[in-house]
């Protein structure tokens with residue numbers, strides 16, 4: 292009798308030792324069903340062998356006890372995994388120091404090592420999964436919305452999208468009911484200027500890490516998943532912030548762009564650009580910039596109504612050629628149709644603005660047809676006062692007050708109220724008119740249109756995130772349908788920036804999306820009725836951000 296008990300105990304101890312030895316924790320806890328079954332089988336084999344060695348008379352009996360022990364352990368673990376999946380608190384972004392690790396976009400997805408074996412598992416992986424169900428889903432690719440949709444988010448990725456009734460959802464996953472809501476991909480703003488604006492001030496002294504991070508938080512608040520700083524980065528800081536920022540909004544930068552000396556961007560951003568005068572110097576500076584791996588190269592080709600020297604065609608040809616040799620693409624700031632044409636001939640990859648001196652003509656449209664990857668950002672936000680004939684509705688919306696100080700709102704409103712001199716008004720109206728009709732012409736011709744606002748720059752003001760949403764409304768005013776405007780601001784902008792895991796809601800994409808209280812396909816302004824924002828699968832803590840901004844006396848400062 293004693294010998295039998297000793298045999299059973301020895302078997303159980305041996306089985307436990309075997310489980311630990313083969314990595315119960317690393318295989319069983321995080322891996323698939325298959326991993327758990329293999330671990331259990333090995334443990335039963337080791338346990339019953341040891342038990343039989345201690346007491347060979349009742350070998351089958353010992354094997355049964357060991358097997359029962361292992362199965363009971365498995366069942367307990369199974370129940371524990373289900374419980375932890377349903378009880379685990381939702382992770383939140385937005386507070387200090389609580390961001391999850393951020394894999395660089397475009398790079399292969401890097402799961403933490405303990406989750407490498409998830410594939411093939413059914414139940415255990417449910418601990419990291421969430422099913423969002425019941426919403427109307429706009430995929431961002433211009434396709435018809437899915438009513439009563441469901442989609443599965445595993446960690447930071449979307450793994451399945453479909454109709455709620457037909458989508459297979461994992462047992463034990465956390466469920467989020469979004470009935471009555473609309474879900475759309477997070478936006479991408481491919482033309483902004485970070486760092487100079489803070490509150491109502493506009494100065495190079497604002498260009499600090501804290502201000503860059505605070506600005507990225509403002510974009511996150513509005514559900515903007517990525518922004519490109521268009522050539523006004525100062526020194527190493529933007530590259531350091533890009534590498535280290537654990538912010539929900541991805542920070543892309545063109546570093547410092549190219550112009551004739553002292554002839555690039557306006558206002559306090561002027562000295563951020565590189566002044567070049569010879570082709571050799573232009574090439575050398577592109578090589579120097581390339582070492583920092585900018586996300587794009589920015590050039591300014593504009594004489595600012597005759598006030599500065601315009602970048603010479605031989606110089607921009609050298610810059611474009613050298614950038615392409617370095618595997619970098621070039622985006623040009625322009626104002627005129629002729630410059631747009633010559634830049635297309637020179638091989639430019641895209642434009643930061645749409646020309647507004649003349650109407651798009653057949654020659655340009657033919658050139659663009661031959662080069663369908665050349666993109667335009669419209670920056671209609673920059674001429675907002677001329678496009679809106681009256682004070683826009685969004686000035687009075689709650690979301691405007693949530694993210695902007697009263698002084699910023701006053702500054703924004705005044706631009707709509709204070710009448711300029713009649714001649715100036717007339718000129719601005721004509722220019723805005725040409726701009727919107729050129730946008731319509733490019734759109735009709737099938738040219739690639741992304742979303743860029745110039746927020747943070749001279750005309751963009753410090754209305755980070757809000758402007759990105761208003762740009763959608765302005766694109767609709769220019770003739771795009773709401774679905775087309777959303778596709779421009781999501782899929783196409785992500786494509787322009789090479790962010791292959793953003794822009795649409797589809798399996799394999801990063802889980803960055805907006806939950807809206809109303810349908811933007813009915814009225815594009817509904818993109819501003821934001822209920823929640825998710826970045827990389829985690830909800831952005833918008834309440835914490837709002838409270839931080841409300842509490843900050845020096846508007847725009849991120850607490851250290």
Ligand SMILES: [Zn+2]
Pocket residue numbers: 482483484521643745748
């Ligand atoms: Zn700009």
